[in-house]
Amino acid sequence: MKKREVIASVKDEKLVKKRRNEMIKGAISLFKQKGFHQTTTREIAKASGFSIGTLYEYIRKKEDVLYLVCDRIYDEVRERTEQDLGAHHGTIEGLRRAIAHYFRVVDELDDEVLVMYQEVKALSKESLPYVLNKELDMAAIFEHILRACVENGALQLSESEIRLFAHNIVVLGQMWAFRRWVLRKMYTLDEYIELQTEFLLKGIMEKQRV
Amino acid sequence: MKKREVIASVKDEKLVKKRRNEMIKGAISLFKQKGFHQTTTREIAKASGFSIGTLYEYIRKKEDVLYLVCDRIYDEVRERTEQDLGAHHGTIEGLRRAIAHYFRVVDELDDEVLVMYQEVKALSKESLPYVLNKELDMAAIFEHILRACVENGALQLSESEIRLFAHNIVVLGQMWAFRRWVLRKMYTLDEYIELQTEFLLKGIMEKQRV
Amino acid sequence: MKKREVIASVKDEKLVKKRRNEMIKGAISLFKQKGFHQTTTREIAKASGFSIGTLYEYIRKKEDVLYLVCDRIYDEVRERTEQDLGAHHGTIEGLRRAIAHYFRVVDELDDEVLVMYQEVKALSKESLPYVLNKELDMAAIFEHILRACVENGALQLSESEIRLFAHNIVVLGQMWAFRRWVLRKMYTLDEYIELQTEFLLKGIMEKQRV
Amino acid sequence: MKKREVIASVKDEKLVKKRRNEMIKGAISLFKQKGFHQTTTREIAKASGFSIGTLYEYIRKKEDVLYLVCDRIYDEVRERTEQDLGAHHGTIEGLRRAIAHYFRVVDELDDEVLVMYQEVKALSKESLPYVLNKELDMAAIFEHILRACVENGALQLSESEIRLFAHNIVVLGQMWAFRRWVLRKMYTLDEYIELQTEFLLKGIMEKQRV
DNA sequence: TATGAATGAGCTTTCATTCAT
DNA sequence: GATGAATGAAAGCTCATTCAT
Numbered sequence: 001m002k003k004r005e006v007i008a009s010v011k012d013e014k015l016v017k018k019r020r021n022e023m024i025k026g027a028i029s030l031f032k033q034k035g036f037h038q039t040t041t042r043e044i045a046k047a048s049g050f051s052i053g054t055l056y057e058y059i060r061k062k063e064d065v066l067y068l069v070c071d072r073i074y075d076e077v078r079e080r081t082e083q084d085l086g087a088h089h090g091t092i093e094g095l096r097r098a099i100a101h102y103f104r105v106v107d108e109l110d111d112e113v114l115v116m117y118q119e120v121k122a123l124s125k126e127s128l129p130y131v132l133n134k135e136l137d138m139a140a141i142f143e144h145i146l147r148a149c150v151e152n153g154a155l156q157l158s159e160s161e162i163r164l165f166a167h168n169i170v171v172l173g174q175m176w177a178f179r180r181w182v183l184r185k186m187y188t189l190d191e192y193i194e195l196q197t198e199f200l201l202k203g204i205m206e207k208q209r210v
Numbered sequence: 211m212k213k214r215e216v217i218a219s220v221k222d223e224k225l226v227k228k229r230r231n232e233m234i235k236g237a238i239s240l241f242k243q244k245g246f247h248q249t250t251t252r253e254i255a256k257a258s259g260f261s262i263g264t265l266y267e268y269i270r271k272k273e274d275v276l277y278l279v280c281d282r283i284y285d286e287v288r289e290r291t292e293q294d295l296g297a298h299h300g301t302i303e304g305l306r307r308a309i310a311h312y313f314r315v316v317d318e319l320d321d322e323v324l325v326m327y328q329e330v331k332a333l334s335k336e337s338l339p340y341v342l343n344k345e346l347d348m349a350a351i352f353e354h355i356l357r358a359c360v361e362n363g364a365l366q367l368s369e370s371e372i373r374l375f376a377h378n379i380v381v382l383g384q385m386w387a388f389r390r391w392v393l394r395k396m397y398t399l400d401e402y403i404e405l406q407t408e409f410l411l412k413g414i415m416e417k418q419r420v
Numbered sequence: 421m422k423k424r425e426v427i428a429s430v431k432d433e434k435l436v437k438k439r440r441n442e443m444i445k446g447a448i449s450l451f452k453q454k455g456f457h458q459t460t461t462r463e464i465a466k467a468s469g470f471s472i473g474t475l476y477e478y479i480r481k482k483e484d485v486l487y488l489v490c491d492r493i494y495d496e497v498r499e500r501t502e503q504d505l506g507a508h509h510g511t512i513e514g515l516r517r518a519i520a521h522y523f524r525v526v527d528e529l530d531d532e533v534l535v536m537y538q539e540v541k542a543l544s545k546e547s548l549p550y551v552l553n554k555e556l557d558m559a560a561i562f563e564h565i566l567r568a569c570v571e572n573g574a575l576q577l578s579e580s581e582i583r584l585f586a587h588n589i590v591v592l593g594q595m596w597a598f599r600r601w602v603l604r605k606m607y608t609l610d611e612y613i614e615l616q617t618e619f620l621l622k623g624i625m626e627k628q629r630v
Numbered sequence: 631m632k633k634r635e636v637i638a639s640v641k642d643e644k645l646v647k648k649r650r651n652e653m654i655k656g657a658i659s660l661f662k663q664k665g666f667h668q669t670t671t672r673e674i675a676k677a678s679g680f681s682i683g684t685l686y687e688y689i690r691k692k693e694d695v696l697y698l699v700c701d702r703i704y705d706e707v708r709e710r711t712e713q714d715l716g717a718h719h720g721t722i723e724g725l726r727r728a729i730a731h732y733f734r735v736v737d738e739l740d741d742e743v744l745v746m747y748q749e750v751k752a753l754s755k756e757s758l759p760y761v762l763n764k765e766l767d768m769a770a771i772f773e774h775i776l777r778a779c780v781e782n783g784a785l786q787l788s789e790s791e792i793r794l795f796a797h798n799i800v801v802l803g804q805m806w807a808f809r810r811w812v813l814r815k816m817y818t819l820d821e822y823i824e825l826q827t828e829f830l831l832k833g834i835m836e837k838q839r840v
Numbered sequence: 841t842a843t844g845a846a847t848g849a850g851c852t853t854t855c856a857t858t859c860a861t
Numbered sequence: 862g863a864t865g866a867a868t869g870a871a872a873g874c875t876c877a878t879t880c881a882t
Contacts, residue, residue, distance in 0.1 A: 035331060037247040041877060053843045062877060121245055121328045132391060163396055164405050167389060168382065175381050181342060186373060195374050203413030220866065251852060263868045455751060457667040461856060473864045482856060541665055541748045552811060583816060584825050591805050592798065599797060601762060606793060615794050623833030640845065671873060683847050692873065
């Protein structure tokens, strides 16, 4: 799916990229604290280091900021997760490592993941599909890994199961962010990864009917 | 944890209960469509069947409506889930049925679950703990069931695992609501229940190290 | 000037008198603290010991309360001032005593005097004349005394001077109430009375051109 | 006492000064007619020649307008009164002229004086001291004059008397504004000045006990 | 390209007043 | 006569967005 274009008045593309980076950085730190609706465009401009007038040279509506922020966070999570994915591809060990790696990414970006989670619904009907599609891209990473394991004979899963388990992995990772208020009291990140990985793998691997 | 009191000007407690029910019903249907922030107090009053002035006889601030709504939804989900929990208690079959039952409750109340999920963060620092505590109560239901299975020898789990798995069950249930935009394209409710129950039980039951 | 009638729905005149007394008492204590505009009708009802519905059985508009309050305060000040006025009538000593007596009344009722002073302008164009007329009645007391002194030969004043000096006495008395924030730091009531009486009498008595 | 700062969002100080002047002018004319509480912020904005949004770029709360208005009026009265004070300083003639001059200022600014008089109490606990302090500054002008007369031997007054008489002068001047509904029917401004000046001076000058 | 003053629709909340019980 | 739930006009204030400089 093609990116939704956020239209800027400024023509210089380098500048647009630079300013939007500043903007996204400023906005995320504000959204973390107060959420999208409680944050004013003036605050975003200030946190970004420019005036309200300039802000509107790079976006058309306040919602554009949210779109850019969500877009960026998804990319960040996905890109980081995809790093170091090469080794052990198509093996259980490879899957185990991918899960652990992804969980650590969520831990590092937990504020961002939370922001994204709590604010997507504020996106307009037009922007939403683009962002939800990114959610699918995340799942696709794990679908890809699972499918490779199946092809290698390391796992035996139907296509249906592959897709569901991929979502399960993604969601149980996000859960570390959106239930952190309780989970962090009970587990360290390492414990969480250890327990959930065992849980996931057992759920995925065994063939015999329970 | 004691309920946070929402103060009403009206004295007649019966009436307060009745009006608040109307209010909560009206508000949920609006929050579903547009979210808490996009919904005006006037819209809430109208959807509840009374005037803006009357609305404010039963609450103090707009946020009170959100609190009442979240409070209600949690209670609803919990109460319904706790129904029919008696039979097969402490057995794998009992656990299986509880999961299925809970997933069906989420399906029936999917809009409500979504609302709650996306709007809790709009609650004030004062209200939040009360609502998050209800989230814990939900997990406690499954902790209770799992613990009974362990006591009966049907499962072998550490306390740590019990608590984590309980959260996993709760979250994978909610997932049917908050990822319905993709999951419903792929599975019927029955398929979802079937697949996830297998997944969960296998993840929980097996003893041998993977 | 005839009293402006405040219409009551209740017919029993005894009851109207009783309830209005409660109302005026309650209202004054509220107006002292927060002023007329900041006081709600509900607060007045509560402070008066009855319900908002009952309050409106005895008045027509919120402003009626203010009218009744101002009316009452003026009467109170005037009545108390007129007490013990008999002795030494028409002599300088009588005048001196009247002034002192009036100043003491203002001191006792200083909150009330202040309320009246600061809230009259909130009265409607219809009520205002009735209340201002009471202000004239106050001045008339001293005009009467001064005139008696003139008739007795104790003072030599033109009609013009009599009227002005009467107002001066009234205002310098009120001044003890409305400038109390500064005057009380500088003088005791007795000192104030002593100094102002000397000042007033000298200003009134001397004949030779300065 | 330092001025209480009213915070503006607009940075350009020249503009702030200009807009606030327009605002004060507009507000005074409204407060004259209807009083502070009966005047809406929208009316103030309109009378000032700008939109409600713009109004709030120059103040934070409605009360700020009242503060600015009171502040301005006091300054205006004081500044005008202090003009032409040089000649005859420290003589009875100088005092006589100062009184007359001040009374004429009150006459010119009678609406303003009335507004200030009736609305100060609407100021918040925070603003009030700043404004009352200005009232003291007014009295200080006459204290200064009286003290000079005493030093020159033109008058014989204790410090206590100086301070009280200064207040008397100020109040009897304001009286021309707040009792104008009756005084103007009885006297022209010149007559009022003539009569009150005689009264004041006699009250101040004579030494022999009455 | 950058700025920030200006705008006004629209929001939450209050409160005098009414009227069925 | 007494009550208090219901009403809705109207208030203060905010903030996304525009546009002249």
